[in-house]
Amino acid sequence: MNKFTSLILLILLGLGSAFAQEPAPEPLTLQQCIAIALENNSTLRVAHKSMEIAGTNVTTATAAWLPQINSSFNTGRYIQGARVDIADVPTGIDPVTGRTIYTQQEIYQEQTERNNHSARISLNQNIFDFGQTLYSIKSAKANKQASAQTMENTRQMVIYNVKDAYYNLLKAIKLEQVYQEAVRLAEEEVQRAQTMMEIGISSQSEVFQARVTLGSSRSTLINQQNTVDAARADLNNALGRNPDIPVSVREDESQPIFPAITFADAANEAIKNNAALKAYEYQSRASLFNLKMAQMRYAPSIGGSISYGRSNEDLSRVFSSNLDQDFSATLGVGIDLNIFNGLSDKAGVQRAKLNYQIDEENLAEQKRLLTAQVKQYFLQLEAYKDFIEINQQNIEAARENLRLQQEKRRVGSGTELEVTQAQVELTRAQANLVNAEYEAKIARARLETAMGAAEAGL
Numbered sequence: 001m002n003k004f005t006s007l008i009l010l011i012l013l014g015l016g017s018a019f020a021q022e023p024a025p026e027p028l029t030l031q032q033c034i035a036i037a038l039e040n041n042s043t044l045r046v047a048h049k050s051m052e053i054a055g056t057n058v059t060t061a062t063a064a065w066l067p068q069i070n071s072s073f074n075t076g077r078y079i080q081g082a083r084v085d086i087a088d089v090p091t092g093i094d095p096v097t098g099r100t101i102y103t104q105q106e107i108y109q110e111q112t113e114r115n116n117h118s119a120r121i122s123l124n125q126n127i128f129d130f131g132q133t134l135y136s137i138k139s140a141k142a143n144k145q146a147s148a149q150t151m152e153n154t155r156q157m158v159i160y161n162v163k164d165a166y167y168n169l170l171k172a173i174k175l176e177q178v179y180q181e182a183v184r185l186a187e188e189e190v191q192r193a194q195t196m197m198e199i200g201i202s203s204q205s206e207v208f209q210a211r212v213t214l215g216s217s218r219s220t221l222i223n224q225q226n227t228v229d230a231a232r233a234d235l236n237n238a239l240g241r242n243p244d245i246p247v248s249v250r251e252d253e254s255q256p257i258f259p260a261i262t263f264a265d266a267a268n269e270a271i272k273n274n275a276a277l278k279a280y281e282y283q284s285r286a287s288l289f290n291l292k293m294a295q296m297r298y299a300p301s302i303g304g305s306i307s308y309g310r311s312n313e314d315l316s317r318v319f320s321s322n323l324d325q326d327f328s329a330t331l332g333v334g335i336d337l338n339i340f341n342g343l344s345d346k347a348g349v350q351r352a353k354l355n356y357q358i359d360e361e362n363l364a365e366q367k368r369l370l371t372a373q374v375k376q377y378f379l380q381l382e383a384y385k386d387f388i389e390i391n392q393q394n395i396e397a398a399r400e401n402l403r404l405q406q407e408k409r410r411v412g413s414g415t416e417l418e419v420t421q422a423q424v425e426l427t428r429a430q431a432n433l434v435n436a437e438y439e440a441k442i443a444r445a446r447l448e449t450a451m452g453a454a455e456a457g458l
Helices: 003-020 030-040 042-065 132-198 204-238 263-273 275-298 344-411 416-450
Strands: 068-080 083-093 100-109 112-128 301-312 327-336
Touching (some): 030 132, 030 204, 132 204, 132 416, 263 275, 263 344, 344 416
Antiparallel strands (some): 083 100, 112 301, 301 327
16 A cells, blocks of 8 residues: 555545534533523423413403304295195174184195295393403403413423523533542552552552552542433433433523522512412412302393394395395393202302312412422522531641641651542542532522522522
């Protein structure tokens, strides 16, 4: 093979490997992740459709206030077969009374046929029903508002799920870096122990001990690398994407971990803005209107109606412009009062009252639970603030301890076991700090969601 052919093969191999490698994904910020999730999330789309359905119920309820206009058009042919009828037929005049004398006779009629055409239009209008329609409309509007708040709560939860997955991925990556550093230190200890044994300063057991520590560190790193892959899949799921899509994230360090807000203010904001709580409030309001509507069924309803119809054997006369001919019309006002319907109205009022009481209890319970959740998130944040401070101090102490143990070993007054233990303590302190920082960010995200500020932040 000449040099030219070898060069061509190398170029082709290089091009093949370049095309085989997928470009690294652009790192996503938290806001970019949220935007992707809000666009892709199917649960949010379903909630929006449910809100639109609730809007149609408002239209249906409002229709009771509007006139109901109906029309009918019929055309056909009337056929009556031959028959014999018994009828009273006039046969003379009573000379005394002067009245017509009738006698029953059989009358034969041959088959008759004729066209039959008709057209009718009618209008019915609810004039007054003592608030039944009004409360029906108010109930439908309250249910629509409850549905809108349910959709907003779904939106808030989508954002929280993205934050949770986003911070868990960042935490997993940072822990992977911590364990990579632990593996690097363990590898250095193996090399050092091997070198010291070769020059006769240390024993084979110290080499084995260093290799055991390295193996343990590598196992921890492998497990953490799997955790990173799982965290990437979880983030893709939260974004509404295929779990296998490559995803990379970058963190915005400008936002502080701990919010500058008191518990009392946070609880008040949660009661005021939490979408799930608002949904309960509107549901309770709808139940109250349903109760009032059920109570109004005892009252009468007043309505009016107008109808105009035309019928004739001649189709042209039915649809002629002479509206004052070949017609019939009705105009009236009526009162509908249900006197007794088997206690159905009474049962309806009792049912509506119980549903209202249930919704009021659920609303009160939701307020208590929401306040307790805000308190829990505040306590978590306070605890994580202490954990972060403690572990920052622990890291400094662990680094200094590791340096001292390495120095003691160098001058012959320390052991490999003490150095290994110092390395383990440093790794543990670093991992604890990473866990505390990101768990605090997740707790903040929970607090923001409870306060109805998942997207805006605190």
